[in-house]
Amino acid sequence: MAAAGAASALSPFEEKLQGQAPPASGAAPAVDGYVLVTSANGVEATKAARQALIQGYDPLDAAIAGVNINELDPNDMSVGYGGVPNEDGIVQLDACVMDGRTLRAGAVGALEGCKTPSKVAKLVMERTDRVFLVGAGAQKFANAHGFPAEDLLTSKTRKIWLYWKERLSGTDDWIEAGREAEDPDIKEFIRKYGNEYFRPQGTIHMSVRSAKGDLVGVTTTSGLYFKMPGRVGDSAVVGAGVYSENGVGSCGSTGRGEANLVTCGSHTVVEFMRQGRSPEEACLLALKRIAEKTHNVPRHRDEKGRPKFNVSFYAVDAKGRTAAAAIWSGAKYVVGDNEGVRTLESAYLYKKGT
Numbered sequence: 001m002a003a004a005g006a007a008s009a010l011s012p013f014e015e016k017l018q019g020q021a022p023p024a025s026g027a028a029p030a031v032d033g034y035v036l037v038t039s040a041n042g043v044e045a046t047k048a049a050r051q052a053l054i055q056g057y058d059p060l061d062a063a064i065a066g067v068n069i070n071e072l073d074p075n076d077m078s079v080g081y082g083g084v085p086n087e088d089g090i091v092q093l094d095a096c097v098m099d100g101r102t103l104r105a106g107a108v109g110a111l112e113g114c115k116t117p118s119k120v121a122k123l124v125m126e127r128t129d130r131v132f133l134v135g136a137g138a139q140k141f142a143n144a145h146g147f148p149a150e151d152l153l154t155s156k157t158r159k160i161w162l163y164w165k166e167r168l169s170g171t172d173d174w175i176e177a178g179r180e181a182e183d184p185d186i187k188e189f190i191r192k193y194g195n196e197y198f199r200p201q202g203t204i205h206m207s208v209r210s211a212k213g214d215l216v217g218v219t220t221t222s223g224l225y226f227k228m229p230g231r232v233g234d235s236a237v238v239g240a241g242v243y244s245e246n247g248v249g250s251c252g253s254t255g256r257g258e259a260n261l262v263t264c265g266s267h268t269v270v271e272f273m274r275q276g277r278s279p280e281e282a283c284l285l286a287l288k289r290i291a292e293k294t295h296n297v298p299r300h301r302d303e304k305g306r307p308k309f310n311v312s313f314y315a316v317d318a319k320g321r322t323a324a325a326a327i328w329s330g331a332k333y334v335v336g337d338n339e340g341v342r343t344l345e346s347a348y349l350y351k352k353g354t
């Protein structure tokens, strides 16, 4: 796998972290042997999490601090604040964290009004006797822990949602304003996501192996664009969107959640690693299962019977070996370690255009 980018300069978040003392007393700063593997949208997140590890942060806190960058970024339309809303124009967020030291996990699904669902997921893990809270209950829990109820829709995502809504049908009551398609935000959205082949969605996953060998993971998303209200994908589901177990490995996913949900993909990848497969082999085997066994209906298959959707896995094993793989070629992922942060090409099952 060729490196597509080199180690880069510190982000503002890293610079801020550098000025802070490590938070936990007795925390050991990272030394050689720590590694982070993240989806392609996680360059800044990986830089920040890597810096947090170097400063001695707990690996799960470091991973969450990393993905918080995407969650809080109003221009990242796939995660947290500024995520593309559901079909009613409401942003509903999913997230899950897992700690491989204890096999404890926490998750929230269809959470409204909170910019950082990954933090709430960790509180579910630490401050309840439960694993998964959804909807109004998750929001009530977040509010109880001091997260204010906030509007997660930005002016950009509201415009994009209205554009989508108004064009759904020529026989309903919603009418397009003239010249919307010339709006730069809408133009950019169409350029990026106008492909009918893959219904747009985005997610960030990060798995970390600390220098001590502890394995943790976090996945967070706003889910499928314009989804049905209440739809929860794989990102919030332990075993599908993330699975971490000390001594074996950690894995997470992005892509079509429904295909991954029914195969418990991240758990499957970790099980393949337990059987001795390398992270890359494990990811590819789990993707093969998805590609062959799920969504076997014409609308999800191309003319050669291959999936008309994509799923990616990101994995690290107990030895610190990392890999990512996707059903379709062209995907990338991010690795951070003692040498820096770099973007790499994911392995794949099928080459696009063949």
Ligand code: GLY
Pocket: 201, 202, 203, 221, 222, 223, 224, 232, 233, 234, 235, 253, 254, 255, 256, 257, 258
């Ligand atoms: N993988 C993200 C989702 O399907 O919601």
